[in-house]
Amino acid sequence: MAYTIINILLSLFICSSITFYFGYLFGRSRAPLRGSRLNPIFKQQGNIYNKPQILGVPRPKGKDDLKEIQGIDSDLEKELNDLGIFHFDQISKWSSRNQEWVEVFLNISGQIESDKWVSQSVRLVDHKRK
Template sequence: MIEIASKIVLCLLIASVIGFFIGFLIGRSSRQNKPSQIKNMHDFKVQGNIYNKPIILSKPRPTGEDDLKEIEGIDFKTEEELNHLGIFHYDQIAKWSDKNCEWISEYLCLENRIQEEKWVEQAKVLNKKR
């Protein structure tokens, strides 16, 4: 019985080493972003401190998403990126702290536009109008 168990363990070890080696070779050959192929650093989203990330939703509320383009400084592309991130409503933006604004600025590569264009203040005004 011990002899059979030891053979099984030996076969499992050999199979795992072979599997690891094959996986390593496949992974290495199919790697998409080699350092020499990176052309633009903006191709990668910067992940800031997760504790500074604003509250997000998995989908808009049943009443539908707000038109974030009404906030001066948010264009179609930025609205799309915010929606993809989970920000659909004025009140979400209105509740952002300075740390949340920094996180979004870093993540979307906005270079401090949120504070300069006063998105939070605009969102508070638009939220009151609803």
């Protein structure tokens, strides 16, 4: 009886090992290579203390239309959203170091200051509250 059980278990182990080996061998060669997407927060080096407040997801009321700020188009809005910036009040609280960090991160040198994103977002936040 013990001999039969050992034979069955040994046969199952050998069959599963062979199946695993062939599955790995043939499955690996036919599987498409998937590219990985790097989280945009890691694309640029910078002082972490200069990074503005970011959110993982928009607040429950939904994200603001950042295109209302002069100088932000749909592509730039998507990049800001990927970074974790969804709302006018986030931009309105940026310091000059925060602005510099975002400009370096998004490669938009001087655009935030020249287009006055912070003052525009302060005005939009005040307008939303009324």
